[in-house]
Amino acid sequence: MDTNIKVFPRFQPFKVIIYIVCIFLAALSLFPFIIMIVNSTRSTPEIQGTAVSLIPSSYLARNYTILTSKDIFDPIRGFVNSIIISTGATLCSVYFSTLTAYAIVVYEWKARRGFFTFIMAIMMIPGVVVSIGFYKMVYAVGLANNFLPLIIPGIAAPAMVFFMRQYMIPALPLEIIQSARIDGAGEFYTFNKIALPIMKPAIATQGIMAFVGNWNNLFMPLILLTQKKMYTMPIMVSLLKGDIYKVEYGSVYLGLTLTVLPLFVVYFLLSKYIIAGIAVGSVKG
């Protein structure tokens, strides 16, 4: 046997191309955010001098003062409002979607099959067609400028019910429920104490996605919330383009950064679950 031949890893030019493309795309993903963050520390004259810079300046505090002095952009208020709406809607969505999926998976009832077909059929109802009627209804019952109309609809999230059902069928053996019944547990108690903990992984991924979706929502809050103190983060962001901030580039970048930072933190902490969630959600179980 010839032992002198060393095995070198074969040089693959194609692989180099792949890495170049991937690095280029990664830069494309990050570049706008890097500019945004750096520019949020720079003054308007600096930005007008050279718009692209990777060196932070010292105008962060000043930009913040300008940003909040206009009585429109209040990051703390926006943050709190967005948190209330997103948390409320997400809790409603995950709890009741799991409950609805439980009803479909665990119980034998006449309308079960029809109900599941119905859920799949309503999954793609566009928000636009609901919006005008919903707006008029909310105003008629005096719930405009209230967070409830943005939270309660979360209870009926057909896509999440669909996902929860797909996850529940293999994950929740009916024998466990049978034995709980023999032990004398009530049905609602069994759901809360046995089914919910088993569904935790699915609840986590769906919860994150729902939270981010609610956090980023602009259309409905824009229609239903007209008082400044009720504004969510996306509404405040959408106001950054008005005439008031026309020449305050640094402040606008800072405003954008403030809305992105919480998402960055959530994303980099939970990206593993988020990406797994998209992958699982797309494959029918």
Add this chain to the structure above:
Amino acid sequence: MKRKRVSYAKYGYLFSLPFVVTFLVCTLYPIVYTGIIGFTNLKGSTMAFTDAKFLPSLGQGLWDNFVDTLKAPTFHTALLNTVKMWIINFIPQITLALILAAWFTNNQKKIKAQGFFKVVFYLPNIITAATIGILFANLFAYPKGPINDILLQLGFIDNPYDFSRSATASQLNVSFMQFWTWYGNTMIVLIAGILGINPEMYEAAEIDGANGNQQFFYITIPNLKTMLLYTLVTSLIGGMQMFDIPRVFQNGLPQNATLTATLYIYTQAFSGTYQYNKAAAASLVVFVIISIFSALLFVVLKDKDEAKLHKIIKQQEREYRKKVKLAKQQLLKEGR
């Protein structure tokens, strides 16, 4: 020993009740309401629904709002823009996502740092669309802005270019933002799809001497058909509702170049003249268009095996009932 059987069926109804009630109040009722508004003269910020009248009682045609909407050149422009910007975003998006998915799942190439790339490519998707719209408006600012700066320094242009005044540039920009925020998502979906393909197929192909390209075109693509169709339809449904980015980026400008269908509806209903009736009619038109696409998705998503199984069970039930009926008749005859 005979055990008393407890029926738990009522819990099925009970536990799905919150969903059904919420759906009826927050989705179905508003849709019907929207539909009714579409046939009335409801407009203006102060007019109550109870004061609105159906068009025929005012001597107008019942479908006048719909006819007006379908005839309105602005609505045509909005629909056309929506489709146009969606296509310009979707073709490169699905192509790139497919290529990346094929690279990342290739066992021979073993691309390193995949986790990092996936996380970074997906990143824009998680960021508020409104933020991205404003961010890009600032990046493309005129006369001083990061993109203009870079293009000037690289020598591509001699004078700063005002992107916001060009219809084509604005549309391309919106399409790019859509592409940029969604290709990572599509890639991850497709990777999941490719990993779901039976690996034995690839092994067999390798033994038969098929190269990477052949494997991609003869195994990956055919097996990914359903997934690609799913991506296409969901993207189309989402694309038809494009709102946040065009709204904050240029709000339909210049010359309605970035006006989308949803933005048109929003503008009709919630600004200026508050034409709720026209907006309602327009949203129903969009609803019909989206429903057609959804129906397509529904057919694709429907579990074929489950449907088959259901059919078999139904048939067996029918046969069983027939037998029982026959047996009964037999008994009756004998009794006679």
